[in-house]
Amino acid sequence: MNSQPSALPTPETVLRTTLPNGLTLLVRENHTSPVAVLQGSFRAGAVQETAEQAGLAAFVASMLTRGSEHYGYDAFNATVENVGASLTLSADMHSTDAGITALAEDFDDLLKLLADIVRRPTFPVEHMERLRQMKLVGIQEREQDTASVAARRFSEALFGRRHPYGRAAEGYLDTVSALQRQDLLDFHARYFTPQGAVLVIAGDVEAGRVLDAVQACFDDWRRDAGLQPAIEPALRASGQRLHAPMPGKVQSDIVLGGYGVRRADPDFYAVRVANCILGQFGMMGRLGERVREEQGLAYYSYSAAVAEQEAGVWFAAAGVNPEDVEDAVASILAEFDRLGDEAVAAEELADSQAYLTGILPLMLETNEGVASTLLNMEWYRLGLDYLQRYPALIADVTAADVQRVAARYLDTKTCIVSIAGPDRLE
Incomplete structure (x- = not known):
């Protein structure tokens, strides 16, 4: 690997490998500053929830940082904040996206933390109810914002609320209120798998060492992907x-x-x-x-x-x-x-x-x-x-x-x- 990046990443300056479990890793070295960044996506998103469970993928993503097998909520925050790093997770239409920014010397610890919360979340009940109330307040605020309402009605008119592209990814008051802990457990168990997942790491890292660290954290993760639900054709609405x-x-x-x-x-x-x-x-x-x-x-x-x-x-x-x-x-x-x-x-x-x-x-x-x-x-x-x-x-x-x-x-x-x-x- 070159120690200094060219103007644009090229195939020769990016390490790309796919682990036996289906997770793909890309590494781009850049030693100009002592920082490492991870951007990753797992194929678990809003397209895999039903209309009646709108907001489920977003709820699961938000709960991942509330507790895992080796990191309680306080331990998670301490691990991130004590080294001045950031670790985020959010759900999108087709994915749950992860982000890490940390000093290169702390990156391996943050990678271990990410692996634990993605693979082994505990979904603590007390945090679930606290988060639910926060989400309901956010939905109420959304319904008072003219730009949000206009955009949501536009999407619903094009696709319909039965179609994942037509409904609000964060859900609605009735759907979020009805979600149970078992719903989150089932969604995670079914759709959070290494198959098709992508992790990209850029910064002050050595590609071979990063590959070793990722393998140590994810290589033994074996879980078959749940059946992807078919996305129905759009309604083809017009002129409304x-x-x-x-x-x-x-x-x-x-x-x-x-x-x-x-x-x-x-x-x-x-x-x-x-x-x-x-x-x-x-x-x-x-x-x-x-x-x-x-x-x-x-x-x-x-x-x-x-x-x-x-x-x-x-x-x-x-x-x-x-x-x-x-x-x-x-x-x-x-x-x-x-x-x-x-x-x-x-x-x-x-x-x-x-x-x-x-x-x-x-x-x-x-x-x-x-x-x-x-x-x-x-x-x-x-x-x-x-x-x-x-x-x-x-x-x-x-x-x-x-x-x-x-x-x-x-x-x-x-x-x-x-x-x-x-x-x-x-």
Whole structure:
């Protein structure tokens, strides 16, 4: 292994190995500072819970740090805090994600701690009830936030609450209230396995020693993965306009758009460039320039293209004065139409492509950025040469590609429009 990293990780500078139990490890050495970072994902997420148990994966992830076979709650916190480290766990749609940041000299101890809480949690009852109350308060607060309500209604309209992509990952008051300790035990026993898990470690480490440490912590972990539930097709809803009345609020939030592309879709890169032009580049692209700056219709306005494993969404969001809701919606839809009807100018296209390739080295300036990027590459099977291929993938997107994907995925006749807030200023 090279002692100093090149500008971008390459296949030659990343150790990649898969243990016999199915866990994949990637290590990238960087000896410029005495810090080591781990980013990892286990294939246990919200897609594996039922609609009636919405919030279960998030509950399990939060409980992992509350007690394990060799570390009680106080011991866990002391182990992390006494060395100034951090260790986090959170549930996502398809995964439970782990993160460690520590001085290199303390990293092995944190790795042992992670292995114990992931493999041998105890789910203490007293902490479960305390955490449940915290989660219920968080859900109540979510229901009073106009941006959260608009986004949740948008997802529910696209996918339906029976579909994992359509329901709130943190759950609902009724579902979280009903979860029992046995539900958490069963979920962990069934879905927390080394098969398909990925751990990425970057920083002041020696790859061979890291491999030995990971094997010591995880190599004897043998557990068959539970059957992955099939994800039903989306409802393919279209053309809905939703309004969640929230009296007393002084701002309305808008989310509008439709289905996008999954991560493996051939249109992924065209959508990424088109979205940058629409609502990301500079001061949030065309939406920021037109809707917020020129027309003064929004406090913020941007767009996002989210590509999941099985589906995606492409949407715009804005926070506005309730009196300006209709004008803001019309303005955003007009930008959707313009992107699909008119070829983007060569300079605007080139600027967005330069931005999307230029941010890559910036993302890789930290160990956290390197670990996160390598994890994404492994999770989506992009290959260790992906960073070398990425600039060409972006540069190959043409103005015709941008216009084509905008016309297809941002069809204003089929958009879902979700609004949360008062009907007017009260």
